[in-house]
Amino acid sequence: MKAWLPFLLSAAVFTSACSDDDIVNPSNTLGVSLGQTASAVVVGGNTTVPITLTRGGGFSGSVNLSAENLPTGVTATFTPATVDGASTSSVLTLTAASTAAAATSTITVRATGNNVTAGTATLPLTVSSNGLTLSASATTAMAAQGAATTIPVVINRIGTFTGDVTLSAENLPTGVTAAFSPATITGTNRVTTLTLTAASTATAGLSTITIRGAGTGVGAQTQTIAFTVSPSATAGFGLSMSPAALSVQAGQSVASAITIARQNVFAGSVQLAAASVPTGMTVTFTPNPAPGTSVAVTVATTSATAAGVYVIPITGTSTGAANYVSTLTVIVSAP
Known part of the structure; x- marks a missing residue:
C-alpha cells in the first residue's frame, strides 16, 4: 500500500488541478x-x-x-x-x-x-499630443418609430490643432437617419447637435451607433451611443432639442427649442423641468406645461455663472406616459 501512495497523491493533485473550466471543447x-x-x-x-x-x-x-x-x-x-x-x-x-x-x-x-x-x-x-477630443452628452438615447431625438456633441482642440472638424455617424440601424447641425465645426466653435430620426418602419430594438469626428492632419475620434428604437404602438412622447448644444458668455442669454413628438393616441400636456443647473443660470420653458408640440427654451446666465461645460438633463413628465429625458449642453465663457 505504501508503494502506491505517491502515485495516488499525484493523481489526486492532477485531478484537482484540472477542473471542468480548464477543458476546451474543440467544437466550441x-x-x-x-x-x-x-x-x-x-x-x-x-x-x-x-x-x-x-x-x-x-x-x-x-x-x-x-x-x-x-x-x-x-x-x-x-x-x-x-x-x-x-x-x-x-x-x-x-x-x-x-x-x-x-x-x-x-x-x-x-x-x-x-x-x-x-x-x-x-x-x-x-x-x-495634437488633435481633438469628442464627447456626446448622452451615451444612451431612445426614439419611437416615427420620432426623433437629439444629442449634443462637444469637441476640444488640443495642442497646435486649430482646424475644422467634420462629424459623421456610422452603424445606423435600418430606418434610422443621422444629421448634424452643423455637420462641420469651424473656427473656434466647439458644439454641434446630432439628430437621430427613426422612420415609422425603422427596426425596433437596441443598436450601437458610432459618432466620428475627423480633422485634417489629426487622428479621428469616436464615441458610441446605445440607441433604442421603440415600437410606436405605445402611447407616449419624446423630446428633441434644436439646438441641443449652446454657447453663451456669462451675463448673457441664449435660446433653444423643444419639439414634442407624440406617439399613438397620446394627447396630454407635458411638464418640463431642468436639473443640475449651475449657480447663476436659469432655464425656463414657454409654455410649461406644454399642450402642443413646440416649447421655447431660454437659458439665462449672470456674472456669477462660472465658465465651463454644463450638461443639463431636461425631463418631460405627463400622466399616463413614461417620463422622457433629453439633454442640453451649455458652454459658458468668461465675460
Missing part, C-alpha cells in the same frame, strides 16, 4: 471583431471602439474581455467587461492620461470563456 468557437481597423487617442482624451463577439459550436457562455500590450499611460475599460451568454456586444474605451507619451503601438483585445479557446483581435493605436 469564440471570435472577436472590432468596429475599427485602427484607432487614435489624444493625450488627456479618450476614444471608444465597438466590439462584437461570435459564439459557435454550441458555446453559449459568458465572455470576459481584457486588453493587452497597452502603451504607457493608456488604460482600457470595457462596458460591459463580462458579456453574458445572451449578448454579443461591448464597448472598449481607451483613455490616455495627460502624462502619456506620443507613440504608435498595437494592442490586443482578448475574449475568454469556459470550455472554449480564447479569441483575440488586434488594434493599431496612435497616441498623439
Whole structure:
C-alpha cells in the first residue's frame, strides 16, 4: 500500500488541478471583431471602439474581455467587461492620461470563456499630443418609430490643432437617419447637435451607433451611443432639442427649442423641468406645461455663472406616459 501512495497523491493533485473550466471543447468557437481597423487617442482624451463577439459550436457562455500590450499611460475599460451568454456586444474605451507619451503601438483585445479557446483581435493605436477630443452628452438615447431625438456633441482642440472638424455617424440601424447641425465645426466653435430620426418602419430594438469626428492632419475620434428604437404602438412622447448644444458668455442669454413628438393616441400636456443647473443660470420653458408640440427654451446666465461645460438633463413628465429625458449642453465663457 505504501508503494502506491505517491502515485495516488499525484493523481489526486492532477485531478484537482484540472477542473471542468480548464477543458476546451474543440467544437466550441469564440471570435472577436472590432468596429475599427485602427484607432487614435489624444493625450488627456479618450476614444471608444465597438466590439462584437461570435459564439459557435454550441458555446453559449459568458465572455470576459481584457486588453493587452497597452502603451504607457493608456488604460482600457470595457462596458460591459463580462458579456453574458445572451449578448454579443461591448464597448472598449481607451483613455490616455495627460502624462502619456506620443507613440504608435498595437494592442490586443482578448475574449475568454469556459470550455472554449480564447479569441483575440488586434488594434493599431496612435497616441498623439495634437488633435481633438469628442464627447456626446448622452451615451444612451431612445426614439419611437416615427420620432426623433437629439444629442449634443462637444469637441476640444488640443495642442497646435486649430482646424475644422467634420462629424459623421456610422452603424445606423435600418430606418434610422443621422444629421448634424452643423455637420462641420469651424473656427473656434466647439458644439454641434446630432439628430437621430427613426422612420415609422425603422427596426425596433437596441443598436450601437458610432459618432466620428475627423480633422485634417489629426487622428479621428469616436464615441458610441446605445440607441433604442421603440415600437410606436405605445402611447407616449419624446423630446428633441434644436439646438441641443449652446454657447453663451456669462451675463448673457441664449435660446433653444423643444419639439414634442407624440406617439399613438397620446394627447396630454407635458411638464418640463431642468436639473443640475449651475449657480447663476436659469432655464425656463414657454409654455410649461406644454399642450402642443413646440416649447421655447431660454437659458439665462449672470456674472456669477462660472465658465465651463454644463450638461443639463431636461425631463418631460405627463400622466399616463413614461417620463422622457433629453439633454442640453451649455458652454459658458468668461465675460
